[in-house]
Amino acid sequence: SNKSLAQGQVAVYTPELRQASVENLKIENQLRNAIESSGLSLVYQPIFDRNKRLNKLEALLRWSHPELGPISPARFIPIAEETGLIREIGDWVITEACRQLKIWKTSGLNVVPVAINLSGHQLSDYSLVDKINRNCKLHGIEPELLNLEVTESVLMEQMETGKSILEDLTKEGFTIAIDDFGTGYSSLAYLNQFPASILKIDRTFVNDIDNKADTRVLDSIIQLANSLDMQMVAEGIETEQQLDYLMASGCQFYQGFLLAKPLPANCLQPYLSPDEINHLELSPYAI
Numbered sequence: 001s002n003k004s005l006a007q008g009q010v011a012v013y014t015p016e017l018r019q020a021s022v023e024n025l026k027i028e029n030q031l032r033n034a035i036e037s038s039g040l041s042l043v044y045q046p047i048f049d050r051n052k053r054l055n056k057l058e059a060l061l062r063w064s065h066p067e068l069g070p071i072s073p074a075r076f077i078p079i080a081e082e083t084g085l086i087r088e089i090g091d092w093v094i095t096e097a098c099r100q101l102k103i104w105k106t107s108g109l110n111v112v113p114v115a116i117n118l119s120g121h122q123l124s125d126y127s128l129v130d131k132i133n134r135n136c137k138l139h140g141i142e143p144e145l146l147n148l149e150v151t152e153s154v155l156m157e158q159m160e161t162g163k164s165i166l167e168d169l170t171k172e173g174f175t176i177a178i179d180d181f182g183t184g185y186s187s188l189a190y191l192n193q194f195p196a197s198i199l200k201i202d203r204t205f206v207n208d209i210d211n212k213a214d215t216r217v218l219d220s221i222i223q224l225a226n227s228l229d230m231q232m233v234a235e236g237i238e239t240e241q242q243l244d245y246l247m248a249s250g251c252q253f254y255q256g257f258l259l260a261k262p263l264p265a266n267c268l269q270p271y272l273s274p275d276e277i278n279h280l281e282l283s284p285y286a287i
């Protein structure tokens with residue numbers, strides 16, 4: 001599609017573009033197969049509090065293309081959005097996260113909430129509320145155990161419908177997080193009209209800490225979120241220096257490869273163990 005072309009611009013069909021669209025087609029076809037043949041999976045990245053205890057898990061999609069190998073969701077989700085495949089994928093993620101939560105619950109582990117990512121498509125469809133509710137009831141999952149992440153840019157695209165869907169979900173007891181905050185050029189004052197109680201600071205701002213660059217934007221995000229009584233999760237923490245800075249600045253929750261990478265469900269038992277363990281000391285370099 002030429003959606004990104006401004007009026008009056010001409011699409012030049014270069015070999016590179018052709019190559020890219022051939023690859024997109026390959027991805028689309030195989031993605032269709034993957035949905036039908038359980039080729040998708042979820043990994044879970046731990047998020048910790050300032051006492052270094054596990055606070056929640058973020059569910060992240062994984063898919064391996066038969067020829068192209070593992071493909072990042074950042075690459076295939078936009079294709080799934082364009083082709084409508086995201087509906088089925090989104091439904092699958094909801095069901096799978098609930099199924100996994102039920103497994104953890106019934107095996108006597110210390111269960112923490114799981115956060116799933118919602119796409120723009122899902123946030124424009126009122127049936128989402130019912131789907132999430134139904135899946136939770138079916139698996140015996142309390143709404144407190146499911147958090148929903150929506151990126152700042154999706155919120156800006158789905159102002160009316162998105163807002164009312166999120167309001168309904170909040171009434172049901174689900175917690176909403178604004179994802180990738182700071183990348184969408186909107187103001188937090190504006191986003192405050194959405195019923196989100198968690199702000200996830202995009203990792204570009206976390207990166208600034210090490211570059212000794214300007215941390216004033218990061219500092220003001222943290223201050224503003226605090227004054228709006230929102231909880232904050234910093235994404236993409238890779239160094240001790242970043243973690244120290246964020247802890248000292250009043251950000252309460254931490255996510256990143258330094259602490260733990262996204263892990264398959266069966267590798268998370270140690271983090272969910274009822275025993276007293278300093279979770280942060282556990283194999284940060286696993287997988």
Ligand code: C2E
Binds near residue numbers: 045073237258
């Ligand atoms: P996100 O929701 O912001 O997820 C965080 C991303 O940051 C994940 O990438 C995670 O692996 C990565 N990450 C975590 N810690 C670090 C770190 O220390 N350094 C670096 N460089 N990266 C880190 P991933 O899994 O590739 O997912 C990319 C994006 O794809 C997600 O960003 C989310 O927007 C989207 N996505 C993933 N799963 C789903 C899903 O089930 N549904 C939808 N709609 N989107 C999804």
Ligand code: MG
Binds near residue numbers: 117
């Ligand atoms: Mg997310």
Ligand code: MG
Binds near residue numbers: 202
């Ligand atoms: Mg994010």
Ligand code: MG
Binds near residue numbers: 180
């Ligand atoms: Mg992201």
